[in-house]
Amino acid sequence: MRDHHEHHLRERLTGLAATYRDDLLTDVVPFWLRHAVDREQGGFQFCLDRDGTVIDTDKGMWQHGRFTWLLSTLVDQVERRSEWLETAQHGIEFIRRHGFDTDGRAFFLLARDGRPLVKRRYVFTEAFHTAAFAAYARAASDERSRDEAMALFDLMLRYLGTPGLLPPKVDPRVRPSKGLVIPMILIVTAQVLRQVAPDPDRLTALIDGWIDEIERDFMKEEFRAVLETVGPGGEFLDHFGGRTVCPGHAIEAGWFVLEEARFRGGDRRLVDLGTRIIDWMLEWGWGAEHGGIIYYRDVKGLPATEYWHDMKFWWPHNEAIIGTLMAFEATGDPKYLDWHAKVHEWSYAHFPDPEYGEWFGYLHRDGRLSSRLKGNIWKGPFHLPRMLLVSWQVCERILASSVEAAPQRG
Amino acid sequence: MRDHHEHHLRERLTGLAATYRDDLLTDVVPFWLRHAVDREQGGFQFCLDRDGTVIDTDKGMWQHGRFTWLLSTLVDQVERRSEWLETAQHGIEFIRRHGFDTDGRAFFLLARDGRPLVKRRYVFTEAFHTAAFAAYARAASDERSRDEAMALFDLMLRYLGTPGLLPPKVDPRVRPSKGLVIPMILIVTAQVLRQVAPDPDRLTALIDGWIDEIERDFMKEEFRAVLETVGPGGEFLDHFGGRTVCPGHAIEAGWFVLEEARFRGGDRRLVDLGTRIIDWMLEWGWGAEHGGIIYYRDVKGLPATEYWHDMKFWWPHNEAIIGTLMAFEATGDPKYLDWHAKVHEWSYAHFPDPEYGEWFGYLHRDGRLSSRLKGNIWKGPFHLPRMLLVSWQVCERILASSVEAAPQRG
Numbered sequence: 001m002r003d004h005h006e007h008h009l010r011e012r013l014t015g016l017a018a019t020y021r022d023d024l025l026t027d028v029v030p031f032w033l034r035h036a037v038d039r040e041q042g043g044f045q046f047c048l049d050r051d052g053t054v055i056d057t058d059k060g061m062w063q064h065g066r067f068t069w070l071l072s073t074l075v076d077q078v079e080r081r082s083e084w085l086e087t088a089q090h091g092i093e094f095i096r097r098h099g100f101d102t103d104g105r106a107f108f109l110l111a112r113d114g115r116p117l118v119k120r121r122y123v124f125t126e127a128f129h130t131a132a133f134a135a136y137a138r139a140a141s142d143e144r145s146r147d148e149a150m151a152l153f154d155l156m157l158r159y160l161g162t163p164g165l166l167p168p169k170v171d172p173r174v175r176p177s178k179g180l181v182i183p184m185i186l187i188v189t190a191q192v193l194r195q196v197a198p199d200p201d202r203l204t205a206l207i208d209g210w211i212d213e214i215e216r217d218f219m220k221e222e223f224r225a226v227l228e229t230v231g232p233g234g235e236f237l238d239h240f241g242g243r244t245v246c247p248g249h250a251i252e253a254g255w256f257v258l259e260e261a262r263f264r265g266g267d268r269r270l271v272d273l274g275t276r277i278i279d280w281m282l283e284w285g286w287g288a289e290h291g292g293i294i295y296y297r298d299v300k301g302l303p304a305t306e307y308w309h310d311m312k313f314w315w316p317h318n319e320a321i322i323g324t325l326m327a328f329e330a331t332g333d334p335k336y337l338d339w340h341a342k343v344h345e346w347s348y349a350h351f352p353d354p355e356y357g358e359w360f361g362y363l364h365r366d367g368r369l370s371s372r373l374k375g376n377i378w379k380g381p382f383h384l385p386r387m388l389l390v391s392w393q394v395c396e397r398i399l400a401s402s403v404e405a406a407p408q409r410g
Numbered sequence: 411m412r413d414h415h416e417h418h419l420r421e422r423l424t425g426l427a428a429t430y431r432d433d434l435l436t437d438v439v440p441f442w443l444r445h446a447v448d449r450e451q452g453g454f455q456f457c458l459d460r461d462g463t464v465i466d467t468d469k470g471m472w473q474h475g476r477f478t479w480l481l482s483t484l485v486d487q488v489e490r491r492s493e494w495l496e497t498a499q500h501g502i503e504f505i506r507r508h509g510f511d512t513d514g515r516a517f518f519l520l521a522r523d524g525r526p527l528v529k530r531r532y533v534f535t536e537a538f539h540t541a542a543f544a545a546y547a548r549a550a551s552d553e554r555s556r557d558e559a560m561a562l563f564d565l566m567l568r569y570l571g572t573p574g575l576l577p578p579k580v581d582p583r584v585r586p587s588k589g590l591v592i593p594m595i596l597i598v599t600a601q602v603l604r605q606v607a608p609d610p611d612r613l614t615a616l617i618d619g620w621i622d623e624i625e626r627d628f629m630k631e632e633f634r635a636v637l638e639t640v641g642p643g644g645e646f647l648d649h650f651g652g653r654t655v656c657p658g659h660a661i662e663a664g665w666f667v668l669e670e671a672r673f674r675g676g677d678r679r680l681v682d683l684g685t686r687i688i689d690w691m692l693e694w695g696w697g698a699e700h701g702g703i704i705y706y707r708d709v710k711g712l713p714a715t716e717y718w719h720d721m722k723f724w725w726p727h728n729e730a731i732i733g734t735l736m737a738f739e740a741t742g743d744p745k746y747l748d749w750h751a752k753v754h755e756w757s758y759a760h761f762p763d764p765e766y767g768e769w770f771g772y773l774h775r776d777g778r779l780s781s782r783l784k785g786n787i788w789k790g791p792f793h794l795p796r797m798l799l800v801s802w803q804v805c806e807r808i809l810a811s812s813v814e815a816a817p818q819r820g
Contacts, residue, residue: 047650047715049712049713050713055650055712055713056649056650056715057649058649109580111584111585115581115584116581116584117580117581117584117585118579118580118581169528170519170527170528171525171526171527171528174521174525174526174527175521175527239466239467239468240457240465240466240786302459302465303459303460303465303781303782303783304781305457305466305781305783305786305787307717307718307721307772307780308717308718309780309781310780310781311717362717364774364775365774365780370717370719370720370775371713371714371715371719371720372713373713373715376650376715377715
């Protein structure tokens with residue numbers, strides 16, 4: 001009986017690994033390489049119609065950092081394919097030439113020719129560029145990129161750590177608050193930077209602090225939920241924003257914690273923490289009526305105020321596929337395989353575009369298509385290919401470890 | 411045959427007038443008076459659940475100006491009801507005490523106790539306060555309010571007319587642009603202010619300029635559409651924003667123009683212009699599959715990028731009910747009665763809440779409810795009660811004029 005289950009599990013993981021690998025290497029990465037590279041004016045054009053036609057030439061810089069990170073990571077972790085390395089370099093060069101203001105901060109949106117259109121008050125673009133420079137430093141053995149990544153990360157820390165440098169929209173004297181997104185983005189950026197930084201222990205210590213902050217201030221046992229916005233000491237803010245949960249976002253935080261647990265050789269406290277986040281937020285996220293992961297919910301069951309609160313976006317599903325697989329890897333608990341199957345099946349039944357490849361991004365609550373858009377300033381080659389890469393790797397690791405373990409059980 | 415039609419039309423308009431009047435006076439205005447007035451800390455709380463429960467105590471200032479305008483207008487145009495006048499005064503006092511920063515600009519969002527949370531870079535709050543002060547000046551014969559309205563309007567003009575005072579999000583050196591919303595808000599605000607200003611001709615001349623700007627720069631014959639965003643000289647911007655139309659918003663502009671035509675005794679050029687806008691934008695807005703007015707469309711038929719592009723919000727329907735009725739009043743063309751019937755029937759079949767009154771605000775493309783929310787910082791006692799008031803008045807005017815006209819036709 002055990003052997004039967006074991007055999008069935010191996011078959012399933014083998015099939016999943018092949019699906020994720022093939023989708024990554026023969027569908028998703030080629031889609032963006034074919035349509036998004038601007039050979040004339042540098043950089044990328046990510047605003048794509050269903051068939052890959054560029055429908056807006058403006059250049060969203062989040063996606064520039066993210067695609068450059070992805071290609072560099074593929075070179076480093078999958079195969080030293082020259083097209084990937086050259087396109088990563090193409091991204092690095094455009095970011096270097098046009099991506100930064102004179103104060104060292106990154107622009108958010110550029111015109112096709114690189115002139116700046118929008119600079120935002122947040123430092124998320126800087127985070128994606130940090131990851132891009134760090135991953136490219138490994139892929140190309142490029143010390144300059146490594147130094148740029150470290151300098152940019154320190155700039156982020158300085159802006160985030162110096163009151164007044166990034167004035168929030170809501171007056172902090174009247175309603176001080178902080179967002180889950182900050183420790184999250186810092187954790188994942190530091191995890192990438194740690195692979196090339198000369199001081200990895202400093203980054204590990206910083207990651208510890210941000211994980212502690214999430215556990216202490218954003219996780220609320222009384223709601224069994226991870227909140228998106230709290231007071232500076234974790235105070236519950238009984239307003240629209242303070243009651244909002246974004247299940248896909250918190251599940252993403254959950255697998256960042258599991259990744260950290262794995263980096264530390266299976267740290268039990270972090271495994272418990274990461275799986276608790278994932279347990280809680282799958283319950284909040286999964287749609288009872290139509291399936292899929294809802295975008296926002298209110299922890300008191302009150303109406304959410306964002307118009308798209310009940311839509312099904314591609315990326316929370318990407319994060320939940322990773323989160324459930326990594327939770328299974330970390331615990332062996334079959335409930336996570338069941339969750340993974342639910343999220344995987346729903347996603348594959350609704351998001352992929354059978355005609356032109358890649359995934360659609362925006363569905364209604366009941367799974368019907370809302371927009372045929374393939375890319376914009378928010379959707380690009382990131383959540384989906386990252387999911388495919390990470391999930392393929394997780395499947396391969398589980399398969400490899402069960403082979404190693406097999407003789408003991410035999 | 412003609413008499414039969416005439417009789418049928420009179421019956422229909424009489425019924426509509428009663429519906430709009432009763433909904434206004436026995437449902438919508440009482441709903442907000444009952445639930446939104448903050449007797450303890452002043453002002454209003456507009457963030458309401460379906461049954462009127464306050465679910466966020468923050469005070470959105472757009473709605474403060476708008477509700478104060480509404481109540482003052484009811485006093486002035488419907489009946490000198492003391493509850494309305496006192497509540498308008500309650501609004502004026504809160505706006506005066508807490509609504510403005512030291513530079514004279516308005517805050518966008520306050521905490522319940524009046525402390526400022528958010529100030530935005532746009533001057534829309536100032537426009538709603540101008541209308542509130544102007545209408546209150548008439549309702550209460552209050553000269554101070556009149557002077558405040560005029561000063562605030564001039565502040566708006568100064569901010570909008572001085573480059574650099576309101577830096578736009580998109581760098582104007584790289585992508586200069588302007589929005590339809592600016593001439594629109596100025597027209598309707600000037601129309602209200604003109605009722606009390608000592609220099610109405612100056613306002614009429616300004617309105618002329620803004621109407622000309624809409625016709626010259628935002629109306630595009632090649633698309634039969636009114637664009638939301640164009641270059642400074644009306645250039646078409648072939649990007650997501652430049653291709654976006656918001657049919658409900660443009661129809662609102664259309665009836666502002668028809669209102670101006672009426673003010674000028676039936677100016678034919680303005681009637682033609684206003685009805686052309688309404689003709690074009692009903693075609694863009696009306697949903698072929700599910701009915702109702704869609705939120706955004708792309709004039710090239712490309713995917714829109716706002717997530718809620720295909721939702722059905724309450725307010726475009728309010729504007730289209732007014733627009734079609736006023737177009738019928740101005741032209742006598744029965745096609746507008748047919749359009750009005752379509753929009754009215756769809757709206758009344760989907761938006762009203764039979765249990766707790768008022769209208770729901772947010773429906774999916776197919777008409778299903780997305781949120782049970784009755785109010786937030788965007789939805790309050792404005793579009794719906796304004797529609798009910800204006801449409802009731804239009805019906806009464808058509809009925810009165812057809813009585814006058816009857817002998818000639820008899």
